[in-house]
Amino acid sequence: MADSVNKRKIMIAMDGSEYSEGALKWFAKNMYQKDRDEVIVLHVTDHRNSSSFGSNWMPVDPTMVHMAYKEEEEKAKVAIKKLDAILMDAGVQGNVVRAHGIPGEQIIQKSEELGVTMIIIASRGLGKIRRTILGSVSDYVVHHSSVPVIVCRH
Amino acid sequence: MADEAAKTESGKTVLIAIDGSEQARNAFDWYKNNIFKDTDKVVLVHAVEMHEILNSQQWYATPYSFDKDTLFAILEKEKEKVTAKLEEFAQLLRDSKINGTVKSVHSSSPGEGICKIAKEMNADLIITGTRGMGSVRRTLLGSVSDYILHHAHVPVIVCRH
Numbered sequence: 001m002a003d004s005v006n007k008r009k010i011m012i013a014m015d016g017s018e019y020s021e022g023a024l025k026w027f028a029k030n031m032y033q034k035d036r037d038e039v040i041v042l043h044v045t046d047h048r049n050s051s052s053f054g055s056n057w058m059p060v061d062p063t064m065v066h067m068a069y070k071e072e073e074e075k076a077k078v079a080i081k082k083l084d085a086i087l088m089d090a091g092v093q094g095n096v097v098r099a100h101g102i103p104g105e106q107i108i109q110k111s112e113e114l115g116v117t118m119i120i121i122a123s124r125g126l127g128k129i130r131r132t133i134l135g136s137v138s139d140y141v142v143h144h145s146s147v148p149v150i151v152c153r154h
Numbered sequence: 155m156a157d158e159a160a161k162t163e164s165g166k167t168v169l170i171a172i173d174g175s176e177q178a179r180n181a182f183d184w185y186k187n188n189i190f191k192d193t194d195k196v197v198l199v200h201a202v203e204m205h206e207i208l209n210s211q212q213w214y215a216t217p218y219s220f221d222k223d224t225l226f227a228i229l230e231k232e233k234e235k236v237t238a239k240l241e242e243f244a245q246l247l248r249d250s251k252i253n254g255t256v257k258s259v260h261s262s263s264p265g266e267g268i269c270k271i272a273k274e275m276n277a278d279l280i281i282t283g284t285r286g287m288g289s290v291r292r293t294l295l296g297s298v299s300d301y302i303l304h305h306a307h308v309p310v311i312v313c314r315h
Contacts, residue, residue, distance in 0.1 A: 030189065
């Protein structure tokens with residue numbers, strides 16, 4: 001049977017997409033051991049979309065940027081609340097942690113900061129490009145992680 | 155919990171890509187310590203690269219490159235090497251007291267071979283190391299693991315150590 005003495009610190013990257021929810025459910029079904037696992041759900045808010053309102057003909061309108069930023073923050077807050085509910089639903093005890101920045105980089109940075117022993121991430125998330133099997137963030141994480149990565153797909 | 159009953163009835167098929175390298179060994183150990191459940195069906199798959207054989211010294215050293223006998227001799231030797239590797243993996247399973255099977259697949263692309271076996275055996279999960287016996291060391295992720303990551307239709311675990 002799996003070694004029950006070794007404590008595990010597991011980070012699950014969730015962006016609010018149903019794919020990331022699927023990844024959590026996979027973890028709960030196949031791996032989760034309550035007495036052994038410390039689960040951290042990481043949600044990264046990417047504000048790059050909010051700051052790109054300028055163009056060659058019109059300089060950035062600070063009001064627009066501020067509004068977009070607020071909108072992004074509101075969306076994140078809703079997503080976080082949902083994550084707490086999803087965790088409870090799946091029967092997993094975990095902490096939701098927020099980060100800001102480029103998703104891939106933040107996931108790697110936080111995983112190293114918190115000293116996680118493995119990362120779980122869905123193969124794809126909320127991104128727009130649907131022709132690929134492996135999204136850019138999961139691709140980045142797999143290539144840059146120094147701990148095992150589980151790429152979940154369904 | 156009501157979930158417990160559901161968990162025990164369906165075992166999952168776990169495919170572990172092994173090439174005999176330390177990395178692959180670590181991937182197997184990681185699986186044993188973190189995922190293994192006794193309802194799991196474990197399949198260790200060794201992907202043999204066809205061109206390894208044809209690029210070997212022996213082949214180039216033969217006076218006639220279409221000498222049937224030499225070809226047979228080389229292929230026989232390869233078969234012996236593969237069988238020996240499979241025996242090593244089988245011993246790995248026995249030592250860990252895990253019930254499983256060992257398979258080898260021949261393909262010009264090991265990644266393709268592994269994905270093919272995964273489909274055939276209805277694998278629910280594929281585990282691979284980051285890099286194997288290949289010679290290019292500059293990449294962060296070996297070509298086989300990379301292929302599997304981009305083509306498998308089931309969860310893939312990339313074991314990095």
